Amino acid sequence: MWRRAVLRASCGSAGRRTAVSVSVSPAAGLADRPASTVVSGLAPRQEVTLRALAENEQGSLFASCAHYRADGRGLLDLGAEPSRGGDYAGLEPMGLFWSLSPAGMERPHQRLWPSRVRAPLRVQVSVHRGHSPPGALPGPLLAQARVERWFVLPEVRRIRLKEGLVRGSLFLPPGTGPFPGVIDMFGDEGGLTEYRSGLLATHGFAALALPYFNFEDLPKVMGDFHLEYFKEAVCFLLRHPKVKGPGIGVVGNGKGAEFASSMMTFLPEVVAAVCISGCSSITASALHYDKLTLPGLCFNMSRVSISESGVFDIYEALDDPLDPANSSCRIPIEKAEGHFLFVVGEDDRIWKSSLYAQIATECLRQHGKDNFKLLSYAGAGHQINPPFSPVCLVSLDRVLGVPILGGGEKRAHAHAQEHSWEKILEFLHFHLR
Structure with missing residues (x-):
């Protein structure tokens, strides 16, 4: 059941095309267990915004975002690099998940609680060029991945x-x-x-x-x-x-x-x-x-x-x-x-x-x-x-x-x-x- 999600997009950089990918592991895992998020293929020290988007059972959207900078090799590991702003700051490997809140167009103060435990919470994680503040339009999409957070094992x-x-x-x-x-x-x-x-x-x-x-x-x-x-x-x-x-x-x-x-x-x-x-x-x-x-x-x-x-x-x-x-x-x-x-x-x-x-x-x-x-x-x-x-x-x-x-x-x-x-x-x- 548990797997790794990797989705790639191409971006132009200095006349060449570089494959940027974001990997979330496990891509399908228990909701109370951590997941690791790694972005590769970025330019050295490149600034990006990571966003998460989820939908509750009533169709309301929940979003979060954080600002990051790649290391000298163009690698970004959320377990090693701190967020520099957005919905949270500091070293928070799971910050994109716990900071999910109603998107700007939704009714505020809703809770993202599952009522159907046999279905997972599905989260889309995306990488965008530059630092865009919460609520603003994101920069160009570089890569994205889809994640499932389960509250019960299938064999339960x-x-x-x-x-x-x-x-x-x-x-x-x-x-x-x-x-x-x-x-x-x-x-x-x-x-x-x-x-x-x-x-x-x-x-x-x-x-x-x-x-x-x-x-x-x-x-x-x-x-x-x-x-x-x-x-x-x-x-x-x-x-x-x-x-x-x-x-x-x-x-x-x-x-x-x-x-x-x-x-x-x-x-x-x-x-x-x-x-x-x-x-x-x-x-x-x-x-x-x-x-x-x-x-x-x-x-x-x-x-x-x-x-x-x-x-x-x-x-x-x-x-x-x-x-x-x-x-x-x-x-x-x-x-x-x-x-x-x-x-x-x-x-x-x-x-x-x-x-x-x-x-x-x-x-x-x-x-x-x-x-x-x-x-x-x-x-x-x-x-x-x-x-x-x-x-x-x-x-x-x-x-x-x-x-x-x-x-x-x-x-x-x-x-x-x-x-x-x-x-x-x-x-x-x-x-x-």
Whole structure:
């Protein structure tokens, strides 16, 4: 499946024709693995602009560009030469991929997230003469290559799930197994998000992408939740003949991180939880389990600010979890016997996830626990995805339809995604081995 893409064009130079080519290797590879990009056949020290262009499933175009200079042999290796401008600067071999953003004619703040994991993200990489700024017409085309970024290996099985109350998709690695089991959840945008589960399966996990509202016959809007739904998903996974027990792991972003913490706290079958950009308390809607109810912290819309460009900043909107009046909302994670991995961006502007992680880890310390690790990234914002995913610092809210500030700086956020993913895989393999 994996191959190298090389497409050539000819350009005139000092009365002769030189074949310029751009090689991307692998040309078809996993979306969480790096690719190398090399341009050959340039004149010594020639200045060029590299561009990437991709299209989402709705037909919107995403673009990125960077300025480079060839070495004395007319060779340009993005792993060795720094970008001198454009959408990023410095030595960033994968910068063209993580800096993809809506093209100038498109609606801004869209996210380039795949919803069909069996189809790759297709990216065209092109080389143009001279340095052309972002948004400007590029110089003459010298060479181009087409790249496919896959979120699941072809031999991974995807099984749509309708088991009791539980809905979702189960991804099973190739082979006889059994495999360590992981439940994968995203935030309050709702629906079914599968791309991270597909990647987890390529790394040897039986991964269940678990929606909890706004999917099939689940509730259409986010209301109160019952932990019994998540417990049923845990029991399903552990009963599956391809899943290795006795415990499973959970991964969650945002609201999903709250459920990951709650499952670790109340369900002994959950032995490892990755909590990405989560809160130490239940938020917005109550969580029920048996006779226990954890009410949700409230959002106060009067504390939302709007920039001159119309971007909503909701950083201060959530009530303070440290206020004694909100103590009943706190997830009592000191009861958990498994291991936590907290992943946060220190410039998260959706809410104060760095503070919430400090609250959680301090609570564990005060109870004599050392069953946690904290990854805190300076300059990173809210949505910390697998590596090389396009960084979206402001994104359209799927419910409200308004742009929400996620925070962070693109380059720092991209580095956080790359580093944290390897640590997440390492954490899950270690505790579920």
